[in-house]
Amino acid sequence: MPSPFSSSATPRNAVVLSAAVATALAAGLLAGSTAAADPADVRVHDIQGTTRISPLAGQTVTDVPGIVTGVRGYGSSRGFWIQERTPDDNPATSEGLFVFTGSTPTVRAGDEVKVSGTVTEFVPGGASSGNQSLTQISRPTVTVVSSGNEIPAPVTLTSRSVPSAYAPEGDPAAGGSVNGLPLRPRAYALDYYESLEGVNVRVGTSRVVGASNDFAELWVTVKPHENRTPRGGALYGSYTSQNSGRLKIQSLIPLAERPFPTANVGDVLTGVTEGPLDFNQHGGYTLTARTLGTVQDRGLKPETTRPQRGGELAVATYNVENLDPSDPQEKFDSLARAVVENLSSPDILALEEIQDNTGRTNNGVVAADQTVKKFTDAIIAAGGPAYDWRSISPVNNEDGGEPGGNIRQVFLFNPERVSFTDRAGGDATTPTDVTGQGSRAALTLSPGRVDPANPAWEDSRKPLAGEFSFRGETVFVIANHFGSKGGDQGLTSQYQPPNRSSEVKRLQQAQSVNAFVKKILKADRRADVLVVGDINDFEFSATTKALTDGGALYPAVKSLPRKDRYSYVFQGNSQVLDQILTSPSIRDFRYDSVHINAEFAAQNSDHDPQVLRFRP
Incomplete structure (x- = not known):
């Protein structure tokens, strides 16, 4: 005897369509959307249709036959898939369909079923995400006709x-x-x-x-x-x-x-x-x-960059992913070992995502001295140098990131090889500027923030500028953490090409940094300037082009073989997010994207650090 079961769970946003698609459906403009189907004789391919939107969206269908090919009994999207036994001859019409139950299904793979319910288009992430929709049957009533059937060939x-x-x-x-x-x-x-x-x-x-x-x-x-x-x-x-x-x-x-x-x-x-x-x-x-x-296992190993030679200055950037004192000591120790062993203890290290002393606890604390001390102590314990550090604390909850975390950039430097030029007065809201004309440039505040009142930096990390001296030569380093890609449409979006809305802000941020670098170069065209950090954008992006405008900077990652240009892996794509850009005077350098995190299941951070060595 057939054994029926039913689910009355509320469907996930039942029919969630963009305004354009909803209008097209109403007007019958989508392929097959005006086709009249006998609800008693609908098959899976009739529901799927020849476009991404079902021609039967919003309609009730009865006794749709199929073989259960998989069951999902966990998460917020519980249900099962059915597949037509006898497909049609149209390669555009899918023969499979998800049945959303909302509760743990009682069917099993191999069951032959008949499903009645409402055809819906569910958009994962909601309509504002721009995602494509998943065609499904919601509010199902399911009858099991038989069990133990062969699953359709894959x-x-x-x-x-x-x-x-x-x-x-x-x-x-x-x-x-x-x-x-x-x-x-x-x-x-x-x-x-x-x-x-x-x-x-x-x-x-x-x-x-x-x-x-x-x-x-x-x-x-x-x-x-x-x-x-x-x-x-x-x-x-x-x-x-x-x-x-x-x-x-x-x-x-x-x-x-x-x-x-x-x-x-x-x-x-x-x-x-x-x-x-x-x-x-x-x-x-x-x-x-x-x-x-x-x-x-193909034995992938973390990379190690070579140590800098005596006359070389090694400058690195590393996003340490929301580091705060409450993180396990093992995270500090692993990050420290990476600095010492994989990065060969660079002379200057710009860190991104250093959180305040209480981490994500939203209590008004902005100081990060305990976070930095715990990290620098771990570096010493790993056999590295006793790094000194400089940074500027943000205004509470004004720089984005986790609420209460107050992430910021921090300079670590090895005082045995590099000295920091301190010029007092830098704080969260006071901008540093450039003095000098013709042959010698200097920062008015060091460390200081670059253009912090610019709307481009609203709810985002402000650049941190520092003036360093190496063997009598001045080197300017600007540490950055540009706005994230949050809000961008995915590569599989229903909108093609996808809208990269977050790029607008990064473009403005890049223009701000580029303008500041040009100030330095106007004061001293031969100045050594490095723009480093988590740029959150590709080497071919409009953001990078804006940073390099007028020849002020060169993206050093482009010195690498093309297939080694990546610092991050997202959804199976190896891509550039972290960069070091050089002023025109820095011509002879060695660049390394040190792959120690992004390609691995076990990560200390989700970013790979970058290292550049040159002779000032």
């Missing part, structure tokens, strides 16, 4: 089946959205994945391009030769050169039954990984594995 994702072109241009009439465009799965990777939304798919042995994380996910590529880095990643080299072979892997297997594997970039996920293709908020298309392969 579609294997390969380097040949996934198109190299990433996404079509969005429709200008729909605000740049691709939602209403007919799917072209043989032309575009995102269209291909969308045509398989909810379908049982498989990847064979594949290289890991994004390390496993605390959310039990990793990234692989099905295109082994696509923009491969020497260490096994997938380089993100331009806005128009996407890595279409990237795919996120999650597991449907309860962690109590099988812990998620630990994987670093360059490792290999061997064997068969198979399950329904989902779409979620962080990363888009995701293989939710019913069967998970085995990780083969």
Whole structure:
């Protein structure tokens, strides 16, 4: 006898559509949106249709047949996937579909079911995220017809089946959205994945391009030769050169039954990984594995940069990821060992994300002396130098980051090799300036903040400028932590190309720093100036172009071989966020992006430090 069960859970934002798409649906402008379907004879491919939006969105469907291919019994998106036994002959219409139950499903993979409910388009992250939507059935009533059936054969994702072109241009009439465009799965990777939304798919042995994380996910590529880095990643080299072979892997297997594997970039996920293709908020298309392969360790090791020679000044930048005294001593010790062993104890080290003495506790404390002391003590214990330090505390909760954390940049320097030129008066709101004309430049405040009242720095870290002396030569260092990419649309957004709204602020910040560097160079065209830090943008971005305007600066990362230009790995893309830029007088230098974190499951920070050595 069939065994029915039903769920009355509230659907996740039932139908969440952009205004443009909603208007198009109402006007019948989307492909298939005016098709009349007999609710008693609807199949999965009828629901999915030939665009990203179901032609039946908002309608009730009855007894949609399918085989259960996967069950998700955890998290806020509980439900299961079904797949049509007898597909149609249209490659654009998916044969798989998610059924959102809201509670732990009682069906099992291999059950033959009939599902009734409301067809909805759920946008992970909400409509404001710009994400594509997931077509699903909500408020389901489910009848199990039989059990133990063979699961439909998987579609294997390969380097040949996934198109190299990433996404079509969005429709200008729909605000740049691709939602209403007919799917072209043989032309575009995102269209291909969308045509398989909810379908049982498989990847064979594949290289890991994004390390496993605390959310039990990793990234692989099905295109082994696509923009491969020497260490096994997938380089993100331009806005128009996407890595279409990237795919996120999650597991449907309860962690109590099988812990998620630990994987670093360059490792290999061997064997068969198979399950329904989902779409979620962080990363888009995701293989939710019913069967998970085995990780083969390829032995990736952290890099070590060479020590500076006697006449070389070594300047480094390192984002230490919200460091505060409440962090475990092991984090301090690991970061300290990295400074001493992997970075070879640079002469000057600009740190980003040093939090105040009470960390994320929002209590008005802004001083960070205890944080810095705990770190510098750990460096001494690791065999490094007794670094001195300079910084300026922000106004409470005025510089962004975690509320109460008051992150800021800090200069560490080795007084055995470098001296700091102190000029008093610098505080959170008083700008430093430049004096001198013709042959000698100096900062009016050292340390001092650059242009702190500029609206570009509102709710963001203000640049920290310092004047150093090395073997009698003056070196200016400006430590930065530009605004984050928060609010940008993802690469799998319904809007193509995606809107990078956060770039507007970073562009203004770059213009502010560029103007200050030009002040120094006007006072002394031969001045040695280094702009360092977490720029939060790519070497090919408008932000970097603004920093270099007028030839004031050169992005030193461009001196590296192209495939070694990265400091961060995000969603399987190896990319540049951290940079050191040099003034024209610094011509002969050696640059190193020291890969010790971003490619690894075990991280001291999510950024790789950068080191530049030169002779002032």
